[in-house]
Amino acid sequence: MASVWRQYGVSMGTKSSSNRVHSNSSPKEVPKPSRRASFLSRFPGIRFTRTPPLESRPCSLQRDVVDAKPPRRGVEGDARSTESSIYRLNDQGLEWGEREGEGTFKKLDFEGEAFTSDGSLVGGDVCGSVVDEVLSLSESIGFGSYVFAKQTLSINDHPTLSALVSPITASIVSSVNALYSGSFEYTKSSEPHVVVYDASVPDVEGYRRVAFHTDASDVTFIVALSSNGGDYEGGGTVIESYGPEPISLEQGECLLFEGGKESHKGEEITRGVRVLLVGFMKRVKGGKGKKVRKSIGGAFLA
Ligand SMILES: O=C(O)CCC(=O)C(=O)O
Numbered sequence: 001m002a003s004v005w006r007q008y009g010v011s012m013g014t015k016s017s018s019n020r021v022h023s024n025s026s027p028k029e030v031p032k033p034s035r036r037a038s039f040l041s042r043f044p045g046i047r048f049t050r051t052p053p054l055e056s057r058p059c060s061l062q063r064d065v066v067d068a069k070p071p072r073r074g075v076e077g078d079a080r081s082t083e084s085s086i087y088r089l090n091d092q093g094l095e096w097g098e099r100e101g102e103g104t105f106k107k108l109d110f111e112g113e114a115f116t117s118d119g120s121l122v123g124g125d126v127c128g129s130v131v132d133e134v135l136s137l138s139e140s141i142g143f144g145s146y147v148f149a150k151q152t153l154s155i156n157d158h159p160t161l162s163a164l165v166s167p168i169t170a171s172i173v174s175s176v177n178a179l180y181s182g183s184f185e186y187t188k189s190s191e192p193h194v195v196v197y198d199a200s201v202p203d204v205e206g207y208r209r210v211a212f213h214t215d216a217s218d219v220t221f222i223v224a225l226s227s228n229g230g231d232y233e234g235g236g237t238v239i240e241s242y243g244p245e246p247i248s249l250e251q252g253e254c255l256l257f258e259g260g261k262e263s264h265k266g267e268e269i270t271r272g273v274r275v276l277l278v279g280f281m282k283r284v285k286g287g288k289g290k291k292v293r294k295s296i297g298g299a300f301l302a
């Protein structure tokens with residue numbers, strides 16, 4: 001699917017890049033200028049000095065088709081094997097089998113406990129809207145940073161971002177609880193957050209990649225919000241004990257792994273902007289057990 005990459009010259013004092021990403025948009029789509037205009041009017045400080053004509057500006061905000069992708073099967077350059085176990089979440093919990101569809105995860109074939117969603121969990125339109133919002137926010141207020149990735153934004157600091165991603169993150173947290181058999185919560189109130197890698201930033205470390213590290217988490221989730229091969233090239237997550245090849249998520253796909261245990265890195269991007277939704281989660285000790293005890297009025301189970 002063709003993706004559109006474009007650069008705006010933004011004339012304002014900002015520490016962030018002026019690159020913007022738009023992905024998975026068909027050139028035939030007719031933009032809805034009113035929605036775009038009202039979006040931009042919220043950021044009056046931004047002046048776009050090089051703006052393509054409307055017809056050639058397919059924008060994720062103007063898409064109304066959810067283009068969730070079919071499950072991937074052995075994509076070149078991706079470390080994941082074509083053969084793997086499939087888990088499906090349903091009302092009863094976790095099911096093992098070859099069924100496919102929304103809420104389905106595949107276990108990666110190594111000694112660790114890591115999963116990738118079997119296909120996109122998030123449609124391209126939603127991913128694109130989040131990316132648009134993140135890049136607009138970064139242009140107006142700049143990025144924050146935590147120790148590894150230098151360009152981050154906390155979802156909870158921004159109600160517009162939080163509204164866009166909370167349905168996605170709620171479903172991912174349910175999947176984490178089921179797949180890792182426990183009760184998980186975010187490690188900090190600033191979780192989840194967005195990471196932006198930008199190939200146009202001269203500094204490499206933290207801006208175009210992150211070196212091997214472990215997270216302060218029990219489980220980390222990563223959702224690819226921009227499109228690999230369209231919005232950026234390179235990138236991907238390398239989990240050391242899984243092997244040297246990066247796990248290269250398609251837009252909307254999700255990776256779950258034991259971030260505090262598995263040494264991992266973000267491979268350098270060679271072009272464009274790679275945007276991730278990242279959540280650090282910790283296991284709530286005795287979470288489920290405590291609830292059971294309370295609910296039966298102080299009687300203790302063996
Ligand atoms: O870029 C990646 O895929 C990894 C990101 C990461 O490990 C982190 O933000 O802690």
Ligand SMILES: [Fe+2]
Pocket residue numbers: 148213214215220259264
């Ligand atoms: Fe990490």
